[in-house]
Amino acid sequence: MDPHLLRTFTAVARLRSFSAAAVELGYTQSAVSQHIAALEADLGLRLLQRRPVVPTPAGARLLAYAGPILLRLAAARADLARLAAPRPGPLRVGATPLAVAAAAELAAGERRVALTLRVATRADLPRQVATDEVDVGLLDGFAAPNDPLPGTDLGPADITVHRQEPAVVALPRSHPLAGRRGLALADLALARWIDAPQVSAPLSQLRGATGADGFRADVTYDGADTGGLLAAVATGHGLAVLPAGALRGRPELAAVAVLDPRLVHRVELLRPVPLGAGSPAGRDGG
Missing domain, CATH: 1.10.10.10 (Winged helix-like DNA-binding domain superfamily/Winged helix DNA-binding domain)
Known part of the structure; x- marks a missing residue:
């Protein structure tokens, strides 16, 4: 063919x-x-x-x-x-919106202090790493603690965990469940939800993780700014699953732990494996 x-x-x-x-x-x-x-x-x-x-x-x-x-x-x-021909010049870093903050940490540990940062979608970042549009990628997403992030098959790749934290349901402080220590997601299947696939857990993933028929979007948020999503949650437009750290300093919101199914938010570092390098230190994308 x-x-x-x-x-x-x-x-x-x-x-x-x-x-x-x-x-x-x-x-x-x-x-x-x-x-x-x-x-x-x-x-x-x-x-x-x-x-x-x-x-x-x-x-x-x-x-x-x-x-x-x-x-x-x-x-x-x-x-x-x-x-x-190894490419000289600034370190080209691709990052999904919730992983952008990790780019500065990455640059601090590299010999090339000059940095070019490109923000990409979760679906496109693995392709950018594989095709040498960026030198490294910082991909975020939600998964069970020991599962890989959902992603594209990009061939052999060195993938390491850069950061991991608990997933929480973001609710308005006035919500009846705001005082709970933890929740089962399936119990919220019929609640009002905001689908923000670039800065929260996509609702399609929540349906798959719980097996529950629900998690329908009352609002679809196409932005890459977490602040806009949190403002929509605070004003009662719907709920969202986010990393716990995203709600720090937001007293108008409550962060309730996701207890079932267990979910974490993870940022992974993706690097292509050079020819002749043998087995990657991380997991193989193929």
């Missing part, structure tokens, strides 16, 4: 347009059509409906494989480039 054809297919499927994919990839529309026809001929399956442009069931199945395949290829190219 030609990776060039696969890359064209993913662009068309994502953009739902042959012409938009041609602009993004720098091809003519005719070349994009030829790529898709060649890939369909190779596989013997129709991958895209043309009007409207949407993946067929076979195309949707291929998309599930295409992302990891293309990521692995990009990661291999970046790894070989690092081997050929």
Whole structure:
């Protein structure tokens, strides 16, 4: 399967347009059509409906494989480039919003004191590490104490825990449960919730962790600023699961420990493993 054809297919499927994919990839529309026809001929399956442009069931199945395949290829190219010519200059750090504060700590322990910081989403940061867009990544998320963070398969990676703290439910101080020492999340499944997937535990993850049908968003918060989310919680728009440290100095809010299921908030340090380095000291992303 030609990776060039696969890359064209993913662009068309994502953009739902042959012409938009041609602009993004720098091809003519005719070349994009030829790529898709060649890939369909190779596989013997129709991958895209043309009007409207949407993946067929076979195309949707291929998309599930295409992302990891293309990521692995990009990661291999970046790894070989690092081997050929180590990159001088400032330390490039990628961090998810709740891990930004750890970047200064990281820079203090590095020889390169100059720092370039890029804020990324939880979904995109592993890709940036794998493809050498950043030298290291600080990825945050919520998980059971001994489980890895949810993340993308980025190939061999040295992953170490940088920081870990308890997860809490953030409630207004006036909430009837604000005085509790701990809560079972399933008991709050039908409460009002704020879905803030970049700065709190995503509601989809809470549904999966508890097995409870609930945790529906009354408010969706697309921001990366914890202060905005906490202000929404304080004014009664809904609850959110956050790291305990995020509520320090906020007397208008109550932080109630999550007792069941056990959840922690963790910041992990991600580094690519250079070729020839052997087994990474942390866990292998593959």
